[in-house]
Amino acid sequence: MIKSAPGKITNMAVKHFFKKPATISYPKGEMHIAGNYRGKLTYDPTNCNGCGMCMRYCPSNAITVINEGTKEERKMKASLKIAQCIFCCQCVDSCPRKCLYYTQNIDLSSLNKDELVVQL
Amino acid sequence: MSEYNRVVIPIGPQHPSLKEPGCFTVTLDGEKIVDVVVGIGYNHRGLEKACESRNYIQIIYLLERICGICSHTHTTAFCQGVEELAGISIPRRAAYIRVIVAEIERLHSHLLWLGVAAHEIGFDTMFMYAWRDREAVLDILAAVGGNRVNYGINTIGGVRRDIDDSLRQDILKMTDALQEQVKYYQELALTETTLAARLAGIGKLSGEDALKYGAVGPVIRASGIDFDIRAVDPYAVYAEIPFKVITDTHADVFGRTVVRILELLESIEIIRFCIKNMPDGDIVTKAPRRIPAGEVISRTEAPRGEDIHYIRSNGTERPDRVRVRAPSEANWHAMRHMLLGQYLADAPITIAAIDPCFSCTDRAIVINSGRETELMDWPRLRQYSIDWYKKRGIDVASIKIPERRMYF
Amino acid sequence: MQTEEAIIHKLAEKFSILKDKLYVQRSKRIISEFLTREEFEQVLPYLRDKMGFYRASHVVGTDEGEDLGFIYLLTNDEGIILALKEKAPKSDPKISSLSGDYPSLEFHERELVSLFGAEVEGLPAGPSYPLPDGWPEGNYPLRKEWNPEYFDQNTMTYNPPIDDKEKEGGKK
Amino acid sequence: MILGLLKIIVFPGFMFLTVYGLLFEYLDRKVHARLQNRIGPPWYQPLADFLKLIGKETIIPADANKTIFQILPVVSLAAVAAAFVYVPVFGKASIASFQGDLIVVLYFLSIPTMCLFLAGWYSRSVYSTLGSVRTLTQMFAYEVPLFMALLAPALIAKTWSVTGMTAFYAEHPLYILINIPAFIVALIAGQGKLERVPFDTPEAETEIVAGPLVEYSGRLLALFRIAVDCELVMVASLVSAIFLPFMTGHAILDFILYLVKTVAVLLFLALMRSVMARLRVEQMVHFCWKYLTPIAILQIIVNLLVRGGLGL
Numbered sequence A: 001m002i003k004s005a006p007g008k009i010t011n012m013a014v015k016h017f018f019k020k021p022a023t024i025s026y027p028k029g030e031m032h033i034a035g036n037y038r039g040k041l042t043y044d045p046t047n048c049n050g051c052g053m054c055m056r057y058c059p060s061n062a063i064t065v066i067n068e069g070t071k072e073e074r075k076m077k078a079s080l081k082i083a084q085c086i087f088c089c090q091c092v093d094s095c096p097r098k099c100l101y102y103t104q105n106i107d108l109s110s111l112n113k114d115e116l117v118v119q120l
Numbered sequence B: 001m002s003e004y005n006r007v008v009i010p011i012g013p014q015h016p017s018l019k020e021p022g023c024f025t026v027t028l029d030g031e032k033i034v035d036v037v038v039g040i041g042y043n044h045r046g047l048e049k050a051c052e053s054r055n056y057i058q059i060i061y062l063l064e065r066i067c068g069i070c071s072h073t074h075t076t077a078f079c080q081g082v083e084e085l086a087g088i089s090i091p092r093r094a095a096y097i098r099v100i101v102a103e104i105e106r107l108h109s110h111l112l113w114l115g116v117a118a119h120e121i122g123f124d125t126m127f128m129y130a131w132r133d134r135e136a137v138l139d140i141l142a143a144v145g146g147n148r149v150n151y152g153i154n155t156i157g158g159v160r161r162d163i164d165d166s167l168r169q170d171i172l173k174m175t176d177a178l179q180e181q182v183k184y185y186q187e188l189a190l191t192e193t194t195l196a197a198r199l200a201g202i203g204k205l206s207g208e209d210a211l212k213y214g215a216v217g218p219v220i221r222a223s224g225i226d227f228d229i230r231a232v233d234p235y236a237v238y239a240e241i242p243f244k245v246i247t248d249t250h251a252d253v254f255g256r257t258v259v260r261i262l263e264l265l266e267s268i269e270i271i272r273f274c275i276k277n278m279p280d281g282d283i284v285t286k287a288p289r290r291i292p293a294g295e296v297i298s299r300t301e302a303p304r305g306e307d308i309h310y311i312r313s314n315g316t317e318r319p320d321r322v323r324v325r326a327p328s329e330a331n332w333h334a335m336r337h338m339l340l341g342q343y344l345a346d347a348p349i350t351i352a353a354i355d356p357c358f359s360c361t362d363r364a365i366v367i368n369s370g371r372e373t374e375l376m377d378w379p380r381l382r383q384y385s386i387d388w389y390k391k392r393g394i395d396v397a398s399i400k401i402p403e404r405r406m407y408f
Numbered sequence C: 001m002q003t004e005e006a007i008i009h010k011l012a013e014k015f016s017i018l019k020d021k022l023y024v025q026r027s028k029r030i031i032s033e034f035l036t037r038e039e040f041e042q043v044l045p046y047l048r049d050k051m052g053f054y055r056a057s058h059v060v061g062t063d064e065g066e067d068l069g070f071i072y073l074l075t076n077d078e079g080i081i082l083a084l085k086e087k088a089p090k091s092d093p094k095i096s097s098l099s100g101d102y103p104s105l106e107f108h109e110r111e112l113v114s115l116f117g118a119e120v121e122g123l124p125a126g127p128s129y130p131l132p133d134g135w136p137e138g139n140y141p142l143r144k145e146w147n148p149e150y151f152d153q154n155t156m157t158y159n160p161p162i163d164d165k166e167k168e169g170g171k172k
Numbered sequence D: 001m002i003l004g005l006l007k008i009i010v011f012p013g014f015m016f017l018t019v020y021g022l023l024f025e026y027l028d029r030k031v032h033a034r035l036q037n038r039i040g041p042p043w044y045q046p047l048a049d050f051l052k053l054i055g056k057e058t059i060i061p062a063d064a065n066k067t068i069f070q071i072l073p074v075v076s077l078a079a080v081a082a083a084f085v086y087v088p089v090f091g092k093a094s095i096a097s098f099q100g101d102l103i104v105v106l107y108f109l110s111i112p113t114m115c116l117f118l119a120g121w122y123s124r125s126v127y128s129t130l131g132s133v134r135t136l137t138q139m140f141a142y143e144v145p146l147f148m149a150l151l152a153p154a155l156i157a158k159t160w161s162v163t164g165m166t167a168f169y170a171e172h173p174l175y176i177l178i179n180i181p182a183f184i185v186a187l188i189a190g191q192g193k194l195e196r197v198p199f200d201t202p203e204a205e206t207e208i209v210a211g212p213l214v215e216y217s218g219r220l221l222a223l224f225r226i227a228v229d230c231e232l233v234m235v236a237s238l239v240s241a242i243f244l245p246f247m248t249g250h251a252i253l254d255f256i257l258y259l260v261k262t263v264a265v266l267l268f269l270a271l272m273r274s275v276m277a278r279l280r281v282e283q284m285v286h287f288c289w290k291y292l293t294p295i296a297i298l299q300i301i302v303n304l305l306v307r308g309g310l311g312l
Helices: A010-017 A053-057 A089-095 B047-052 B055-064 B071-086 B092-120 B124-145 B165-191 B193-199 B207-212 B253-277 B327-339 B343-351 B358-362 B378-391 C004-014 C037-049 C103-116 C164-169 D002-009 D016-034 D045-057 D065-082 D099-125 D126-157 D161-172 D173-193 D209-213 D217-242 D251-274 D281-310
Strands: A041-043 A062-065 A076-081 A100-102 A117-118 B006-011 B023-027 B032-039 B294-302 B305-313 B321-325 C022-026 C029-035 C055-064 C067-075 C081-089 C092-098 C119-120
Touching: A010 B165, A010 D016, A010 D251, A053 A089, A089 A100, A089 C103, A100 C092, B006 B343, B006 D126, B023 B343, B023 D065, B023 D251, B032 B207, B032 B327, B032 B343, B047 B321, B055 B071, B055 B321, B055 C103, B055 C119, B071 B092, B071 B294, B071 B305, B071 B321, B092 B124, B092 B165, B092 B253, B092 B343, B092 C004, B124 B165, B165 B193, B165 B253, B193 B253, B193 B343, B207 C081, B253 B343, B294 C081, B305 B327, B305 C055, B305 C067, B321 C055, B327 B343, B327 C103, C004 C022, C004 C029, C004 C037, C029 C037, C037 C067, C037 C092, C055 C103, C055 D065, C055 D209, C081 C092, C081 D173, D002 D016, D016 D045, D016 D065, D016 D217, D016 D251, D045 D217, D065 D099, D065 D217, D065 D281, D099 D217, D126 D209, D126 D217, D126 D281, D161 D217, D173 D217, D173 D251, D173 D281, D217 D251
Parallel strands: C029 C081, C092 C119
Antiparallel strands: A041 A100, A062 A076, A076 A117, B006 B023, B023 B032, B294 B305, B305 B321, C022 C029, C055 C067, C067 C081
């Protein structure tokens, strides 16, 4: 066992006393997220051919892409269950036509349960 | 005489020293522990069954969520197993990225452990410092992978995201700052008297016992056995990377602390080496959707130790059997042995010293009704509980709650 | 250093039953075919005492149709994993516990009891793991015929449909 | 008479004590946070906590002895408030004083610890029982060095009254230098008395949840917390009255000086709890008997020699 005076961290602690804190006062302070943080999805229906790869590989069955029009005249609609989405963005990777993107929007909470299913 | 003085204390399932549910029924004679029953399994989520009804890509994200700390190592083990089954080899750049992320994850995990361990022995200042430094690591992981804990880097056949030059600079900057801090922690851990008083001689596990009880990771390395999957059975590009396997002969919690701190320094060196020697090229090769039938045992060195995945495929899109032997699962067996004969005050730090991950041990539920995960609101939940009791012959609605008495 | 081939050779020499039942999958991996309980118990002490496989990493339970499979992952000092497999019919899924010689298998054997319904003889009494105490008897989730969709969480009962055709059309 | 009552109840008595106690808790937490590179709570946090607890439902365990369970926090707070009466805050003299009040103060200061022990014991919970046993064990460890350290200066001052000691040392400030070892012992043992890191075994959060107070809730817990805050003020005041008796003779200046001295003591206590790990209870006992008690005994011997040598 080492015999020496306890409190070796005192120097560091006193130094930090006069330094700027490392934490922020959250609702007031600034929140920082990385530039390519995975947030809510966006969907661009122009190129979508309705292959369903996004739905096939979605681990949590959160995304639904359906064709509301006819086979010739497509009218693609995508909806996302935010409560179920795990923001892995595998759908973005899986999409062969690159119709899905992710944004940095992570503030998605809502007081109303119905708002947790959104049209993209 | 002492038989009558025994007190049985439950540590858990809900206890401030445990961040996850686990129940240690401790029998005390005064302050000395004379018996322990380790009760785990509160987090069982039926993951293996869930894997059998999902395709390989979906499983990656499921396995990533086994554990919030070592999410990358599970997906690495799974992906390299499936790649072996499919007979594809991943690009070297992808392998380097896997190693970089794995080592940053190790930094994150060990710093987290350092903080938790300091907190268990009431050293909150060190806890705050360690977690502050961990924030920088998490920021890097978020920049690399897009999320703080579930980075989603791995995919079958490679990795999903590249590490570009500016990110490499950021990582190097982070490691430089961190190295200084870790060296400080090293000095602190080795010289601070109160730390040594609380850590030395606690949770003794000799090398022989460590082998017998199948301990892995820093626990076995602190008992003087240089067992590290990165060296024993190199995966990804670990065979090309020069690194030391850290061991220590203290064979107690103090030794585990030293091993983890030195591993932090070693990880920093590995990251620097990888950043410097990262080849150019693709980051992913195409993987088939159907994986040929076969079985594979895939091992990785998670921050907590050896992670074994057993995967058996049957030629379809879905695996036949997936079994994850997470590192914490192996370390539990020695727990009773380590706790016996100690003071109760040392129980939390001994439990914390194996860096237990209850989620890893118990693994992931999807035994929900049907495909939809049900969300219950408050009235339904209340109705559910009334019905639940009614079925068992108790009518809660008829019980009169006595009027609230005011004290004072 | 023992090479994988040397280990196989040595074992095949000692036990005729193991001839052509072991193969090297890749470096550090030796995989066996399924053995019966008698064969398995014959081989195991030798592996442990004479061949240096005194660490057991894990035991994986599998569903082999009519049988239950148990894959013991044994490790030696060089980090070679030997996957020794044992088989027991579902009608009489008895295996003997190895938790005495390999204490590291205790929780994994409990898991075989809970999730596969194996009867592990000689396993010390202890808490059920990983399923909760109130879990109904006869429900072994990891057997292939057990479908989570038929399990009612509210009543904790398993209600498979009586009609066979409906079962076919259920979730695969 | 009315003035005396006002002194006891409002200033510098009970009201001042509680307000200053809340302020002390804030300062303690803030300094602790800043030493840890955190922001720390806003100034009203202790008050907000107190008010929130007051508004919460009080739950009394079915097995607990209800009367004792409810009386203990009040007794604890009352004992600290009573002890505070004998410590000089505003001006040279305390609200009340008599020959030998130092002993009374020390006894009053033991009552909260006893209350804590009884609170844990009568809660009938395994954690609280363990916590109360630890409280008592720890008490036997720090009480002796603390008492001896506080009594040693009295030998030179030749008075057993806190006010008298302050007055004596204010006149002869050089004698303080002799008492420095006792001062250090008193600070460390005081930390043990207040059950703060590194001596917070009785309520070790990660081991036995909250120790003796584990079953307390609502306003009873609020009272206990305020009693602990007041105890902190009390220890800081007592230590600064005996070991830092600098006086100007001017009442208001002295009061400001009192604030400065107590805050300085608090800063030291806060620093101490930030830089160490929690000791085990047997390590704590070992430490107190092996290091603190001999130093305190030595101090007493030295003080007796000084008294004899100087012919005081």
